[in-house]
Amino acid sequence: MGCILTAVAILYVYVFSAAVAARVLPLHPYLNAEQKPLSNVFDTSKYGILQLSNGLALTPQMGWNSWNFFACNINETVIKETADALISTGLAKLGYNYVNIDDCWSEFFRDSKGFHMSSSTRVTFHESGDAKLFASWFLYLVVQFIRVDYLKYDNCFNLGIEPEKRYPPMRDALNATGRTIFYSLCEWGVNDPALWAGKVGNSWRTTEDINDSWASMTTIADLNDKWAAYAGPGGWNDPDMLEVGNGGMTYQEYRAHFSIWALMKAPLLIGCDVRNMTKETLEILSNEEVIYPLGVQGRKVYAYGSDDCYQVWAGPLSGRRLAVILWNRCSKTASITAKWNVLGLESSISVSIRDLWKHKIVSENAVASFSARVDGHACEMYIFTPSSETHRAS
Numbered sequence: 579m580g581c582i583l584t585a586v587a588i589l590y591v592y593v594f595s596a597a598v599a600a601r602v603l604p605l606h607p608y609l610n611a612e613q614k615p616l617s618n619v620f621d622t623s624k625y626g627i628l629q630l631s632n633g634l635a636l637t638p639q640m641g642w643n644s645w646n647f648f649a650c651n652i653n654e655t656v657i658k659e660t661a662d663a664l665i666s667t668g669l670a671k672l673g674y675n676y677v678n679i680d681d682c683w684s685e686f687f688r689d690s691k692g693f694h695m696s697s698s699t700r701v702t703f704h705e706s707g708d709a710k711l712f713a714s715w716f717l718y719l720v721v722q723f724i725r726v727d728y729l730k731y732d733n734c735f736n737l738g739i740e741p742e743k744r745y746p747p748m749r750d751a752l753n754a755t756g757r758t759i760f761y762s763l764c765e766w767g768v769n770d771p772a773l774w775a776g777k778v779g780n781s782w783r784t785t786e787d788i789n790d791s792w793a794s795m796t797t798i799a800d801l802n803d804k805w806a807a808y809a810g811p812g813g814w815n816d817p818d819m820l821e822v823g824n825g826g827m828t829y830q831e832y833r834a835h836f837s838i839w840a841l842m843k844a845p846l847l848i849g850c851d852v853r854n855m856t857k858e859t860l861e862i863l864s865n866e867e868v869i870y871p872l873g874v875q876g877r878k879v880y881a882y883g884s885d886d887c888y889q890v891w892a893g894p895l896s897g898r899r900l901a902v903i904l905w906n907r908c909s910k911t912a913s914i915t916a917k918w919n920v921l922g923l924e925s926s927i928s929v930s931i932r933d934l935w936k937h938k939i940v941s942e943n944a945v946a947s948f949s950a951r952v953d954g955h956a957c958e959m960y961i962f963t964p965s966s967e968t969h970r971a972s
Contacts, residue, residue, distance in 0.1 A: 619879055620876075620893065620922065621807045632758050632780070633758055634812075635812050635813060636812065637843075638845045639762075639780070639846075640675065640869075641664075641728075641847050642678060642848040642852060643848070644656070644678065645680035645849070646790070647824055647849055650681060652682060660853060661677050664852060667855070667860060669852065669863060672869060673869065676847070678730065727757075729760070729762065730762040731763055731779075732764045732765075733765035741768070742769065745775070745778050748761070761778070761779040762779060762780060762782075763782040764782075764783040764816075765782075765783065766783050766787070767783055767785050771783070776808065781814045781815070781816040782813070782814075783818065785801045785817050785818060787818060788821060789826070790825065790826030795821065795831070795835050799842070800878075815842070819849040820846060820847060820850075820863075821835065821849055822850060823849075823850030829858050830953055830956035831955050833862055833956065834956055836863065837868055837903055837957050838903065841875075841891055842877075842893075843874065843875040865934065867932075867937060867961075868934050871895050871901050872896045873894055874894060879892050880917075883908065884908060885908075887907040888912060888914045889903075889914075890902065890904060890916045890920060890921075891905060892916070892921055895961065898963075898964060899961055899962060899964075900923075901959070901960070902916055902921065902961075911951060911952065911953050911954055913949050913950065913952075914952050916948050917947045918947060927945070928943045929944045929962045930942055931948060931961070932961045933960055934961065935958065935959060
């Protein structure tokens with residue numbers, strides 16, 4: 579995002595309605611020791627380092643963000659109509675509940691009490707006062723009760739303060755308000771926040787800003803993949819908002835974008851104009867089978883072919899299942915194969931395979947490997963359900 583008018587923080591609002599309730603999912607069984615990973619292919623050794631413990635982000639956040647489509651061209655009408663559209667399209671019922679106003683919402687200057695910056699001073703930080711103000715803001719919009727429940731804290735105008743020192747004061751200030759406010763860190767992955775931000779925020783950006791292109795999306799997916807072992811309930815890697823529906827990629831590329839973000843357990847923050855979505859865009863964003871499988875961050879487990887463009891991504895789910903994506907990053911249709919050994923399965927295991935985009939079982943008893951034809955710049959996404967509890971030793 580840009581840093582045109584925001585000196586310290588970005589304000590977000592949360593839409594709440596008696597008719598719309600976010601789906602609440604249980605903790606992943608790995609976290610409470612009910613299950614162990616299928617294999618060390620899916621390393622979760624960094625679990626348990628999360629110390630924010632504000633009760634939020636048990637699953638990655640979902641909602642809408644203004645920046646990718648509107649940038650600074652926002653106003654009250656846009657925000658109201660967006661909130662209405664999330665409800666009327668059914669997206670809010672699927673969990674898209676945060677309505678996030680990114681840059682350009684605030685005045686540039688602070689007043690004498692410290693909320694705005696005076697013209698005679700440089701940008702200064704006012705974590706305690708800002709946090710209290712955010713916590714106190716309650717607005718009414720039509721029949722919706724709206725309050726500030728989410729703070730995205732960019733690293734703009736940071737006065738040279740290292741992120742590891744800059745971000746904890748706002749965490750402490752938010753916690754001191756007595757209200758639970760989702761704390762999203764955004765220093766664009768410069769200081770490897772996955773290594774330290776689990777003690778500070780509920781999510782942390784691992785990459786630079788995304789743009790609406792295949793090259794940007796695939797690059798960011800690879801960068802975020804590096805930090806898979808550090809994400810889990812309470813704190814998630816954030817590869818930036820979704821570009822689905824903004825026009826810079828094809829339908830198949832957008833479907834791959836959404837599938838990979840869901841598999842990586844990335845925040846699903848819609849970045850298009852939801853008031854004017856195409857049928858295809860709504861179809862992608864509303865695929866419950868892709869959104870809801872409960873698991874931990876999936877990762878790239880195998881790649882081959884020219885420039886490693888035939889890829890297998892996978893992640894463990896509850897019930898000993900696996901989410902698996904066959905991703906063709908080449909330009910022509912090809913057959914891509916996932917072998918059981920790269921998934922941590924014994925070759926003799928029989929697996930039932932459900933296609934999450936076709937919404938049907940495509941194999942009842944696959945053994946040793948599974949292959950599918952995948953269009954160029956497209957992916958296919960599945961849930962693998964082993965018929966036996968015998969797996970490769972972890």
